Amino acid sequence: QPQLEESGGGLVQPGGSLRLSCAGSGFTFEYYAIGWFRQAPGKEREGISEINAGGDSTNYADSVKGRFTISRDNAKNRGYLQMTGLKPEDTGVYFCARSGFFRYGPSWYVPSEFDVWGQGTQVTVSS
Numbered sequence: 001q002p003q004l005e006e007s008g009g010g011l012v013q014p015g016g017s018l019r020l021s022c023a024g025s026g027f028t029f030e031y032y033a034i035g036w037f038r039q040a041p042g043k044e045r046e047g048i049s050e051i052n053a054g055g056d057s058t059n060y061a062d063s064v065k066g067r068f069t070i071s072r073d074n075a076k077n078r079g080y081l082q083m084t085g086l087k088p089e090d091t092g093v094y095f096c097a098r099s100g101f102f103r104y105g106p107s108w109y110v111p112s113e114f115d116v117w118g119q120g121t122q123v124t125v126s127s
Contacts, residue, residue, distance in 0.1 A: 002027035002116045004096050009121030016086050018123060022079040022096030027116075030054075030074035032098040035114055036081045038123070040092035047109030048094075049081060052102040059108040064090075086125045093120040 008020040022034060035050040049070040050059045058070050067085040072078065079096055097114035 002098070004098060004116055004118035006094060006096050006118045006121040009094060009123045011124045011126065012086055013127050014087060014125055016125070017082070017084045018086065020081040020083065020094055020096075020121060020123075022081075022118060024077045024079070024098070027098070029077040032100060033102040034070075034072060034079040035097050035099060035109070036070060036079075037095045037097065038090075038092040039095070039120075040089075043092075045095075045111070046092075047111075050099070050102065050108055051079065057102065057104065059104070059106075061109075083123075086123075088125050091123060091125050094123050095120045 003025050005023045012018055031053055033050055033052050036048045037045050038048055039045040048061050048064055049068060051070045051072050055072045069082040071080045095118055097117040099113045101113045
């Protein structure tokens with residue numbers, strides 16, 4: 001069965017960096033777009049970034065543009081989220097998910113189109 005598993009979270013000081021990884025198994029990874037999402041305590045899940053199946057198109061939330069970079073390695077069945085310039089408001093549980101669609105533009109995040117989700121990895125930005 002298709003599965004996704006996140007790793008790489010942790011505690012980091014403001015201004016620091018982390019690289020999250022999303023490992024896919026049980027499906028043909030290169031056929032799907034991969035998205036990253038986060039959920040902070042008491043807040044709704046937020047779409048952070050998405051990369052298309054081929055890895056040549058990306059979307060970002062305004063809150064992370066210029067600080068986060070999404071990428072993927074289809075040969076390794078992995079997606080990545082490089083996070084730099086981390087802020088306390090970036091704290092939350094980060095999830096990756098797959099989608100059979102990739103939408104261009106600011107309305108890219110359609111939660112119902114992401115059908116397989118990982119369990120999440122905690123990112124805490126604090127001094």
